[in-house]
Amino acid sequence: MSEWIDEVGFDDNGLIPAIAQDAESGRILMLAWMNRESLLLTAEKMEAVYWSRSRQRLWHKGEESGHVQKVKEIRFDCDEDVIVLSVEQMGGIACHTGRESCFYRKLENGRWVETDAVIKDPADIYK
């Protein structure tokens, strides 16, 4: 019997991009990367576990900040090389800058304009 994980395509670095989307509002919160182990752990715990490329280790989202992502649904795409997590974002903050979403800037008249305020000072998040 084939396992679901064997249908997932990882890239040459053994990684797959994973998009986290707020299950309620539909807002896209962030994109991070997963390796096979982190995707298996995500499905097991139903909490987002990514692979930190900068730190080269498993990253249980919220492990420092408390901003855990409870996973409601896991999807993958037609090419089997992108994951979408539908999540409940603990604390309402996904971004390390203290904002709800990492996508807090939009292009307007040839400039990146901030659209979201900081909800919580990162200095108070990461102590």
Place this chain on the structure above:
Amino acid sequence: MSEWIDEVGFDDNGLIPAIAQDAESGRILMLAWMNRESLLLTAEKMEAVYWSRSRQRLWHKGEESGHVQKVKEIRFDCDEDVIVLSVEQMGGIACHTGRESCFYRKLENGRWVETDAVIKDPADIYK
């Protein structure tokens, strides 16, 4: 004066992942890749232009299918290495399988289960 495009981080292959999200429903439609030129063209035309990794050429989404993506908004993230496009999806079909979204399968009891019907037979889309 710094140009907005110079703030965007492309990876070692000169690419950045771009997520297309339906502007109305919030549904995530697909993820594709852009190089610098395709992102510039997207902002200029306000229609999604990706870089096809398989065909190694610019890919004006909908050029064959008619399923153009009208871009309402372009965002990027805190790390400046992911793009989100808020789009109006022409024809209501983003996926080459003839479905609204490429994310038409979810994980359920250890299996990938299809949740979306085909709206239009691909044989009728790509003639």
